Amino acid sequence: MDRRPTIMDVxxxxxxxxxxxxxxxxxxxxxASHTVDHVLAVVAELGYESSLIxxxxxxRRTGVIGVLVADFEPFSAEILKGVGEALRDSAYDLLAYSxxxxxxxxxxxxxxxxxxxxxIDGAIIVTPTVVNVGTEVPVVAIDPHTGPADLPTVxxxxxxxxxxxxxxxxxxxxxxxxxxxGRPDLRSSIARDAGHRRALADAGIAVDPRLVxxxxxxxxxxxxxxxxxLRRPDRPxxxxxxxxxxALEIVKVxxxxxxxxxxxxxxxGFDDVPEASKAAPALSTVRQPMHTLxxxxxxxLLALMRGETPKVTHLKLPTRLVARATTAPPx
Amino acid sequence: MDRRPTIMDVxxxxxxxxxxxxxxxxxxxxxASHTVDHVLAVVAELGYESSLIxxxxxxRRTGVIGVLVADFEPFSAEILKGVGEALRDSAYDLLAYSxxxxxxxxxxxxxxxxxxxxxIDGAIIVTPTVVNVGTEVPVVAIDPHTGPADLPTVxxxxxxxxxxxxxxxxxxxxxxxxxxxGRPDLRSSIARDAGHRRALADAGIAVDPRLVxxxxxxxxxxxxxxxxxLRRPDRPxxxxxxxxxxALEIVKVxxxxxxxxxxxxxxxGFDDVPEASKAAPALSTVRQPMHTLxxxxxxxLLALMRGETPKVTHLKLPTRLVARATTAPPx
DNA sequence: CTGAAAGCGCTAACAC
DNA sequence: GTGTTAGCGCTTTCAG
Numbered sequence: 001m002d003r004r005p006t007i008m009d010v011x012x013x014x015x016x017x018x019x020x021x022x023x024x025x026x027x028x029x030x031x032a033s034h035t036v037d038h039v040l041a042v043v044a045e046l047g048y049e050s051s052l053i054x055x056x057x058x059x060r061r062t063g064v065i066g067v068l069v070a071d072f073e074p075f076s077a078e079i080l081k082g083v084g085e086a087l088r089d090s091a092y093d094l095l096a097y098s099x100x101x102x103x104x105x106x107x108x109x110x111x112x113x114x115x116x117x118x119x120i121d122g123a124i125i126v127t128p129t130v131v132n133v134g135t136e137v138p139v140v141a142i143d144p145h146t147g148p149a150d151l152p153t154v155x156x157x158x159x160x161x162x163x164x165x166x167x168x169x170x171x172x173x174x175x176x177x178x179x180x181x182g183r184p185d186l187r188s189s190i191a192r193d194a195g196h197r198r199a200l201a202d203a204g205i206a207v208d209p210r211l212v213x214x215x216x217x218x219x220x221x222x223x224x225x226x227x228x229x230l231r232r233p234d235r236p237x238x239x240x241x242x243x244x245x246x247a248l249e250i251v252k253v254x255x256x257x258x259x260x261x262x263x264x265x266x267x268x269g270f271d272d273v274p275e276a277s278k279a280a281p282a283l284s285t286v287r288q289p290m291h292t293l294x295x296x297x298x299x300x301l302l303a304l305m306r307g308e309t310p311k312v313t314h315l316k317l318p319t320r321l322v323a324r325a326t327t328a329p330p331x
Numbered sequence: 332m333d334r335r336p337t338i339m340d341v342x343x344x345x346x347x348x349x350x351x352x353x354x355x356x357x358x359x360x361x362x363a364s365h366t367v368d369h370v371l372a373v374v375a376e377l378g379y380e381s382s383l384i385x386x387x388x389x390x391r392r393t394g395v396i397g398v399l400v401a402d403f404e405p406f407s408a409e410i411l412k413g414v415g416e417a418l419r420d421s422a423y424d425l426l427a428y429s430x431x432x433x434x435x436x437x438x439x440x441x442x443x444x445x446x447x448x449x450x451i452d453g454a455i456i457v458t459p460t461v462v463n464v465g466t467e468v469p470v471v472a473i474d475p476h477t478g479p480a481d482l483p484t485v486x487x488x489x490x491x492x493x494x495x496x497x498x499x500x501x502x503x504x505x506x507x508x509x510x511x512x513g514r515p516d517l518r519s520s521i522a523r524d525a526g527h528r529r530a531l532a533d534a535g536i537a538v539d540p541r542l543v544x545x546x547x548x549x550x551x552x553x554x555x556x557x558x559x560x561l562r563r564p565d566r567p568x569x570x571x572x573x574x575x576x577x578a579l580e581i582v583k584v585x586x587x588x589x590x591x592x593x594x595x596x597x598x599x600g601f602d603d604v605p606e607a608s609k610a611a612p613a614l615s616t617v618r619q620p621m622h623t624l625x626x627x628x629x630x631x632l633l634a635l636m637r638g639e640t641p642k643v644t645h646l647k648l649p650t651r652l653v654a655r656a657t658t659a660p661p662x
Numbered sequence: 663c664t665g666a667a668a669g670c671g672c673t674a675a676c677a678c
Numbered sequence: 679g680t681g682t683t684a685g686c687g688c689t690t691t692c693a694g
Contacts, residue, residue, distance in 0.1 A: 004444055004467060006671060017681045022673055032679060049444035053384050054671035057686045063431070072415030072425065077408045084403030084429065094403065096427040098415065100394070113335055113380035118687085119450075136335060274605030337687060348665045353689055363663060385687035388670045449670085 005046040014042040025050060056118050065301065066120035067096040068111045069127075074244075074273035075290065076126045079142055082294025083124060090302065095120060106130055112139070122305045124297045129186065138304035140297045145186035152304065152313040154297040156288035158188040158270075161319030162195025162240070163202075165268045165286045168321055169238045170203035172329045174266060177205070178229050178236035180215040180222055180246050189217075192242050192270060211236050215246050222246050226253040230265070237330040238266035244276045244285055245269075251283070251326060262328035272322055281325035288319050336377045345373040356381060387449050396632065397451035398427040399442045399459075405575070405604035406621065407457045410473055413625025414455060421633065426451060436460065443470070453636045455628045460517065469635035471628045476517035483635065483644040485628045487619035489519040489601075492650030493526025493571070494533075496599045496617050499652055500569045501534035504660045505597060508536070509560050509567035511546040511553055511577050520548075523573050523601060542567050546577045553577050557584040561596070568661040569597035575607045575616055576600075582614070582657060593659035603653055612656035619650050 007025075011018040016039060023031045024039035042048075056062040067083055069076040080096055087094055097115060099107045108128040116123060122138045129145045143155045169177050179196045182189030193212075200207055210232065213225035222241070229236060230253060241247030247269030251261050259265050261281060269276060272287035296315055303310045338356075342349040347370060354362045355370035362370075373379075387393040398414055400407040411427055418425055428446060430438045439459035447454060453469045460476045474486045500508050510527045513520030524543075531538055541563065544556035553572070560567060561584060572578030578600030582592050590596050592612060600607060603618035627646055634641045 004447065007673095008671080018672075019674085019682075020680060023680090026673085028674095030679060035679080047440070047444070049441050051449050051671055052445040053388055053449040054686095055673070057384055057388060057671075057688095058673040060686085071419070072411050072427075074412065077412050080403050080411075080427075081405065081408050087431075088402070091431050093431045094429045096403070096411075098425045100418075100422050100424045109378070110380050113378070114383040116335065118382050118384040274609070277609050278605070338689095339687080349688075350665055350667095350690080351663090354664090357689080359689095361663060366663080382687055385670095386689070388672095388687075389689040391670085 004051075005048045007048070007050065010039065010042055010046055010048050013046060014039050052119070060118075062093075062119060062121055063091060064093045064095050064120050065298075066115050066123040067094065068108055068115075068123055068125045069096060069098050070107050071098055072096075074275050075271055078273060078290035079126050079294040079297075082291035083298045084294075085291065086295035086298035092121075122301045124294075124301055138301060140301045140304065142293055142297050143188055145183070145188065152300055152310065154293050154300065154315045154317070155188065156293065156317045156319050158191035158319075159195040159198075161270060161286040161288065162192040163199045164319060164321045165240050165270065166196045166199035167202065168284075168323065168327065169240065169266060169268060170199060170205065172238075172266065172327060174236075174238040174330050175203075175205055176208070176211065176234070176236040176238070178211040178213070178239035180213050180225050180229075180239060180241050180250060182215065182217045182242040182246070184214060184216075189242055196240055215242065215249075217243055217246060219245070219249055222249040223253055226250045227257075230254060230257050230259065236265070238268070238327070241267065241269045243269060244271040244273045244283060247283055247285065247326075248275065248279055251279070251281075262326050263331065266327040266330070268327055276322075277324065284324045284327040285322050286319045287322045289317050292317060335382075336379045338379070338381065341370065341373055341377055341379050344377060345370050383450070391449075393424075393450060393452055394422060395424045395426050395451050396629075397446050397454040398425065398457065399439055399446075399454055400427060400429050400457045401438050402429055403427075405606050406602055409604060409621035410455075410457050410625040410628075413622035414629045415625075416622065417626035417629035418633075423452075453632045455625075455632055458519075460514075469632060471632045471635065473624055473628050474519055476514070476519060483631055483641065485624050485631065485646045485648070486519065487624065487648045487650050489522035489650075490526040490529075492601060492617040492619065493523040494530045495650060495652045496571050496601065497527045497530035498533065499615075499654065499658065500571065500597060500599060501530065501536065503569075503597065503658060505567075505569040506536055506661075507539070507542065507565065507567040507569070509542040509544070509570035511544050511556050511560075511570060511572050511581065513546065513548045513573040513577070515545055515547075520573055527571055546573065546580075548574055548577060550576070550580055553580040554584055557581045558588075561585060561588050561590065567596070569599070569658070572598065572600045574600060575602040575604045575614060578614055578616065578657075579606065579610055582610070582612075593657050594662065597658040597661070599658055607653075608655065615655045615658040616653050617650045618653045620648050623648060 007018050011021045024036045099111050108125050116137045124140050126142045141151045141153045181193050215222035215225050250267050254265050269285040272285045276283040276285050300310050338349050342352045355367045430442050439456050447468045455471050457473045472482045472484045512524050546553035546556050581598050585596050600616040603616045607614040607616050631641050
């Protein structure tokens, strides 16, 4: 726990000024090469590393890209892997940040504000609910939740994906299909709801309002909704959960109620997070390409940071149905 | 992209000094409550958020915990989720950092040095190769790679896990069992090698040095090793890869060589990252509890940061064999 | 109760 | 080619 050497320590040990050390370390011109060598030797000997904070405070460029998430949960972790892959060969460090109160409204504004202009040169915000953030650095949003943003965005086709999910259910022969939605104020959530209704309409099935509930992507709310829906005498034979976490919770509730999945109840989710395929039974779902989402956002951000204007600033990626073990024809 | 308001802007708008703003924002004593109210109102109006960097530069406490990784790959992403879960209800922000040259030796020293004492109040380092890092903040290492560290550590039982893997193979009837190791200088890697040999010895099988190679956890090296091993006339009927990434690459090479897994070759890995179960065929492996690893490290770090001395400073968690579709008896 | 002023470690002008 | 100096935005004594 001894004190980390500062640039002053190096300067003193090398017998030069701090300015010279700074120039030597950063490879600036105007320093004799033997001085550079000497300084670098002292740097190595002392194990000096410039403080990211102090330098970023002055220089306004840090070589760090930030990924802002509400929370490190499965979805954002997958995104992060994608961003990491895309940035692996770039010269950028990657910093992922999650505020302590991820759930609180406005986390993205707070995090961005705390980091931008100083610590990071650019940011990727994952599932922000607020997107009109004024910042000093380029920002790309992944799966933004509110209306059309002025921010460049990358997301998957939630509408189309939801159609795939519900259509799959209708094609299996289900007619009583429940839907447990995400947060009603969120864009992707609304799109999934709309897709569900469209598929139902396409199959000539009327929407039963008692078979639609709001889970808000929150475990407790999903549980309440699922319990109520599944205790009905005319309970649905299939439920579409607006994301995998929702769907997994539905499966759990069904099990508690003594219902066999998929015999008594089919369940399908959305996302295909790793947990979906590891669940028992493995969850049928609609896969969104989370790695690609992250990688595309990274590419877009890099372009923005180079001062370019990306040709596509609102990328929408396709989804794919992944039928696994929680779906079957109705009895 | 307008400039973020600084504390000076707030002070000017509120007609007070920056010192007063600082005190009001941070809830320090010695400010009239009506002044506080007024300042806070201005803060809200302007959308001011203190710069994490600037404050950390002065105050030495930031309320941020850092997770340092070489790279955001599957293993570290799982750890991160575990840490995130454990810290969800704490007051700490979580910051995960990966330097641009994650592969380079000494990344952990560099990252830690750049962040510690300034940006973060404590750190969890994932799979560091260097652990004698002198720092100003408490540090916990997960799965450290070198000898007994003076640092508190959390890791899984690599030795026992490797025994499980190889024993499973011998029990299936394999006698020619290859091993593609990780980096020879890494602790967990050495332990897996040792476990493999022990299980072989237990089964009365002599170690054939031609069936042991070093993959260094690097795709290219694994490929070379696997190709060489599998092209031998007396090729092994099973290979144990020191981690899942290694094993997955072995499966790939086998396929290219026209070998059917598991009919012609059994493959088993180590870790059970999400990718293992999603692979086709699904990878048999030894599961290490990555979430728990992360959560335990977080708990330990929190204790350290509170100034406590954790009773256990070197935690070793058990592993579990997960037999899936890449293992079968030899022909 | 409030404000002026001194830095935290570093970089970038600008002198020498 | 090298050193001096002025801040970056903030917190913290210490006066008033």
